[in-house]
Amino acid sequence: MKALLCNEFGPAEMLTFQEINAPEPKENEILIKVAACSANFPDTLIIENKYQFKPALPFSPGGEVAGLILKIGENVKNLTVGQRVFALCGWGGFAEAVCVGADRVFPLPDYMDFVTGASLMYNFGTSYHALKNRAHLQKGETLLVLGAAGGVGLAAVELGKLMGANVIAAASTDEKLAICKKKGADFLINYETEDLREKIKEYSQGKGIDVVYDPVGDKYAEPALRSMAWYGRYLVVGFAGGDIPKLPFNLALLKGCSVVGVFWGQFSKLQARENFENICELAQWFKDGKLKPHIFKKYSLEDSAQALVDLRERKVVGKAVVICDEELANEQIEKSIEPQKTKRVFVNIQDIKAAVGEIIGESPWLKISQDVIDGFAKATFDEQWIHVNPAKAAQSPFGSTIAHGLLTLSLSPKFLGDIYEVKNSKMGINYGSDKVRFLQPIKVNSKVKMVAKLVEVTEAPNNGLKMKIEGTYLVENNPRPVCVAELLSVIY
Numbered sequence: 044m045k046a047l048l049c050n051e052f053g054p055a056e057m058l059t060f061q062e063i064n065a066p067e068p069k070e071n072e073i074l075i076k077v078a079a080c081s082a083n084f085p086d087t088l089i090i091e092n093k094y095q096f097k098p099a100l101p102f103s104p105g106g107e108v109a110g111l112i113l114k115i116g117e118n119v120k121n122l123t124v125g126q127r128v129f130a131l132c133g134w135g136g137f138a139e140a141v142c143v144g145a146d147r148v149f150p151l152p153d154y155m156d157f158v159t160g161a162s163l164m165y166n167f168g169t170s171y172h173a174l175k176n177r178a179h180l181q182k183g184e185t186l187l188v189l190g191a192a193g194g195v196g197l198a199a200v201e202l203g204k205l206m207g208a209n210v211i212a213a214a215s216t217d218e219k220l221a222i223c224k225k226k227g228a229d230f231l232i233n234y235e236t237e238d239l240r241e242k243i244k245e246y247s248q249g250k251g252i253d254v255v256y257d258p259v260g261d262k263y264a265e266p267a268l269r270s271m272a273w274y275g276r277y278l279v280v281g282f283a284g285g286d287i288p289k290l291p292f293n294l295a296l297l298k299g300c301s302v303v304g305v306f307w308g309q310f311s312k313l314q315a316r317e318n319f320e321n322i323c324e325l326a327q328w329f330k331d332g333k334l335k336p337h338i339f340k341k342y343s344l345e346d347s348a349q350a351l352v353d354l355r356e357r358k359v360v361g362k363a364v365v366i367c368d369e370e371l372a373n374e375q376i377e378k379s380i381e382p383q384k385t386k387r388v389f390v391n392i393q394d395i396k397a398a399v400g401e402i403i404g405e406s407p408w409l410k411i412s413q414d415v416i417d418g419f420a421k422a423t424f425d426e427q428w429i430h431v432n433p434a435k436a437a438q439s440p441f442g443s444t445i446a447h448g449l450l451t452l453s454l455s456p457k458f459l460g461d462i463y464e465v466k467n468s469k470m471g472i473n474y475g476s477d478k479v480r481f482l483q484p485i486k487v488n489s490k491v492k493m494v495a496k497l498v499e500v501t502e503a504p505n506n507g508l509k510m511k512i513e514g515t516y517l518v519e520n521n522p523r524p525v526c527v528a529e530l531l532s533v534i535y
């Protein structure tokens with residue numbers, strides 16, 4: 044396969060485009076055919092051996108990819124060959140294929156193209172974590188973003204506006220600031236030609252800044268810290284400017300402000316559930332058209348070193364993206380590849396036993412209309428207004444009626460029937476469930492499906508086989524499950 048390689052540490056001009064052997068996934072890894080890989084600031088450091096992670100030579104830069112799964116390591120159970128995914132690989136992404144630990148791989152929603160998939164998580168994940176979890180940014184507060192046209196900076200501008208803040212964008216050129224304006228910035232400061240403190244005073248009407256988002260450090264940090272409002276939060280995000288500022292501690296005392304560290308990579312590992320929630324919210328905003336990564340330029344894999352040169356030279360606004368597979372990256376999202384949905388056929392009981400631990404399949408989507416909900420309400424004498432009264436339910440936090448949790452569970456025999464069959468058996472009964480967790484409500488007219496994993500088989504009396512299947516119920520365009528249940532079946 045083709046890849047951009049770092050054979051010895053040094054600037055991007057030393058990288059070479061060459062043919063190498065395709066990697067093989069280890070037991071907990073998957074191999075991804077890379078459609079697109081974005082360039083991030085750490086890529087410019089890692090090739091010069093100046094980053095916290097130091098891969099062995101030779102290696103390819105590129106830490107954020109989207110593509111299709113080609114192969115799966117033997118211990119990986121929750122992903123399938125052919126699935127569309129995005130992943131944080133650390134390095135190795137400027138190549139036609141890359142191996143990634145399965146815990147750093149996420150399903151790509153079917154409404155998202157590969158270029159967006161390779162451009163969203165790192166910048167928006169960092170900035171959302173910073174503004175939401177670290178600064179607790181409130182509606183109406185004033186947010187100053189330094190390096191506002193860079194990758195994480197522009198994401199912070201866009202998110203700050205979405206969260207209801209007054210956003211002041213600061214960057215080094217008027218061209219960059221014009222893009223910040225398009226992304227919603229209320230005020231602009233060219234910190235190369237204007238006095239940062241004076242402008243902040245003017246735009247905040249003397250009150251100062253509630254939240255500073257600082258991915259640059261260097262000479263801009265001190266004037267920004269001196270401009271904080273009472274109880275302000277100064278977010279330390281990065282040091283793209285080069286120098287790590289050494290600031291007088293008394294400023295925090297005088298301003299009554301907090302200096303808050305942001306380390307999204309660590310947050311995503313230590314608080315994976317909260318991070319996943321953030322990613323889901325970001326994906327939903329993307330789907331609703333409320334945010335969109337700004338793509339500065341697309342580079343071919345052959346020309347991908349130039350993306351790192353442009354980043355280093357402060358030319359990139361938003362994201363620079365390397366296209367590693369033209370055809371995949373240009374794929375229309377309507378044509379997106381769905382995992383195969385043919386029925387799994389077990390020929391006998393031995394065949395079932397051999398499948399323990401495997402995902403045995405997924406059902407087609409099923410729409411939960413109001414008629415379906417009404418029918419269930421009647422049959423179970425559960426006619427609570429949240430299920431059957433659309434006008435009243437529209438005023439609820441859900442904005443519509445929702446399906447009964449037990450309705451979802453009651454679909455299990457149908458879904459299992461869609462997913463597998465057992466040849467040469469006399470009888471099979473889906474008779475119950477164990478350990479059910481209802482995780483999210485299902486709004487009326489949502490499409491639901493089940494992914495089934497065979498977790499355990501045990502002998503049952505009269506030569507039967509008891510199967511425990513973990514059913515994960517999903518609604519369309521939302522990677523978070525709505526329900527997870529252990530389902531019990533017996534086969535004779």
Ligand SMILES: NC(=O)c1ccc[n+]([C@@H]2O[C@H](COP(=O)([O-])OP(=O)(O)OC[C@H]3O[C@@H](n4cnc5c(N)ncnc54)[C@H](OP(=O)(O)O)[C@@H]3O)[C@@H](O)[C@H]2O)c1
Nearest residue numbers: 084190193194195214215258280281282283284305306307
């Ligand atoms: N803490 C975390 O979890 C986290 C996560 C992601 C990134 N980061 C860090 O955040 C920083 C920015 O990352 P990014 O991906 O947004 O980078 P980027 O796209 O290159 O943006 C950095 C911005 O910094 C400004 N800058 C000022 N002096 C610079 C210099 N000497 N070289 C390069 N840029 C300079 C540039 O804007 P102007 O030309 O307008 O000044 C540039 O747009 C990096 O230090 C990165 O490591 C931290």
